[in-house]
Amino acid sequence: MRFISTRAKSGETFSASEAILKGLAPDGGLFIPESIPSIPETFTLTKGAWYAMYQSLIPYFRGDELEADLEEICRNAFSFPVPFHSDNGRDTLELYFGPTAAFKDFGARFLAYSMEKLLEKRNEEITILVATSGDTGGAVASAFHGRSHLSVKVLFPKGRVAKRQRMQLTGWDGNVSSYEVEGTFDDCQKMVKEAFMDSALSGLSSANSINLGRLLPQMAYYVYASSIYKLKYGEEAVFVIPSGNVGNATGAYWAKAMGAPIKRIVLAANANKPITDYLETGEYRPRASVMTLANAMDVGAPSNIERLFAMFPSAESFRANVSAYSVSDEEIRRTIKEVYDESGYVICPHTACGERVRKDYVEEPFSVVVSTAHPAKFSDIVEPLIGREIAIPKTLYEIMQKPSSAKEIAPDYHLLFD
Numbered sequence: 001m002r003f004i005s006t007r008a009k010s011g012e013t014f015s016a017s018e019a020i021l022k023g024l025a026p027d028g029g030l031f032i033p034e035s036i037p038s039i040p041e042t043f044t045l046t047k048g049a050w051y052a053m054y055q056s057l058i059p060y061f062r063g064d065e066l067e068a069d070l071e072e073i074c075r076n077a078f079s080f081p082v083p084f085h086s087d088n089g090r091d092t093l094e095l096y097f098g099p100t101a102a103f104k105d106f107g108a109r110f111l112a113y114s115m116e117k118l119l120e121k122r123n124e125e126i127t128i129l130v131a132t133s134g135d136t137g138g139a140v141a142s143a144f145h146g147r148s149h150l151s152v153k154v155l156f157p158k159g160r161v162a163k164r165q166r167m168q169l170t171g172w173d174g175n176v177s178s179y180e181v182e183g184t185f186d187d188c189q190k191m192v193k194e195a196f197m198d199s200a201l202s203g204l205s206s207a208n209s210i211n212l213g214r215l216l217p218q219m220a221y222y223v224y225a226s227s228i229y230k231l232k233y234g235e236e237a238v239f240v241i242p243s244g245n246v247g248n249a250t251g252a253y254w255a256k257a258m259g260a261p262i263k264r265i266v267l268a269a270n271a272n273k274p275i276t277d278y279l280e281t282g283e284y285r286p287r288a289s290v291m292t293l294a295n296a297m298d299v300g301a302p303s304n305i306e307r308l309f310a311m312f313p314s315a316e317s318f319r320a321n322v323s324a325y326s327v328s329d330e331e332i333r334r335t336i337k338e339v340y341d342e343s344g345y346v347i348c349p350h351t352a353c354g355e356r357v358r359k360d361y362v363e364e365p366f367s368v369v370v371s372t373a374h375p376a377k378f379s380d381i382v383e384p385l386i387g388r389e390i391a392i393p394k395t396l397y398e399i400m401q402k403p404s405s406a407k408e409i410a411p412d413y414h415l416l417f418d
Ligand SMILES: *Cc1c(COP(=O)(O)O)cnc(C)c1O
Pocket: 102, 103, 104, 135, 242, 243, 244, 245, 246, 247, 248, 249, 296, 297, 350, 372, 373
């Protein structure tokens, strides 16, 4: 199996491992499989979620240097449940049982274990730099903590991340260091870019959501979940996916192309709507983001859109395969309250975008809303709406109990390497 760039200028091909270590293709494009493989005949649901996910990943690593390690990587990375909240076919897929209680744990952990194996083989060391304004940094820090041959530097803007998010960024020791930068998120990103451009520094890498190693696991849980759903109801589900950078949704499109039993895929956006506008006008215009209650989806220029355009190049084919709807903050609040009043089920603001879209636009009786984060991560928004406290998941609680350690620094990247 070989991978190419979405820009495919050179015609050069890469192995999965090369793509994982490089992050971005040399021509600036994103890595995609040369052609999407089928689900292998050995695929089975009888050995649990992680094993089914492993099976669906096998074709992408055929002939790769990680082929023999893939089973162990999957067993370690996907070490938590992937359950449905069942509701007569209108179910919710809860992707938030990883250590930082959001779906990004799947990708970050798979990437960390894969990189560790590759670096062990090469006997090399890498430092991962992450600038974060919230969730991504926590998932990456947690995933890479304790992995050998790897260290992580997390940069976040002082006074601009929520208290609980800050705890997830600073509760680490060992190979993870946190830097509280006297500046904005843009300053943090600029420091990372400058460090990458400094030729005196070597062995730096990133763990961006565009990395193939973060995307492939998101394909894998859709193959698993859609197959479980089909087994349970005998029907193919419509998947409604809360989306920002559309990495999660791209995983679902790859799963469907592999033959997973998915009827269709619907994107739920917040007030940031470059994709819904594209569907309406046929003209794609990236833009600045606006702030919403579903802040992990505050994206005006989705980084994974190139991968969707590679699958559906014309406006016509895009429209035939992609549906997307935008949800306002007012609707997010209303939906969280409505779902709680109807059934006692508590959802986060991102999941609420998905639920609103299902209620208003999905007519099919068999559907799955993808729940991207545990509602306790957004207690300041959710608790006043439902009028009660939400229990914090144990893993999140454990991270929050750890002593916080962050170095306060001026926005100068040299200070990261003192
Ligand atoms: C990252 C994130 C999203 C958006 O996922 P994309 O892959 O960027 O579309 C949605 N919800 C939560 C909670 C997230 O952390």
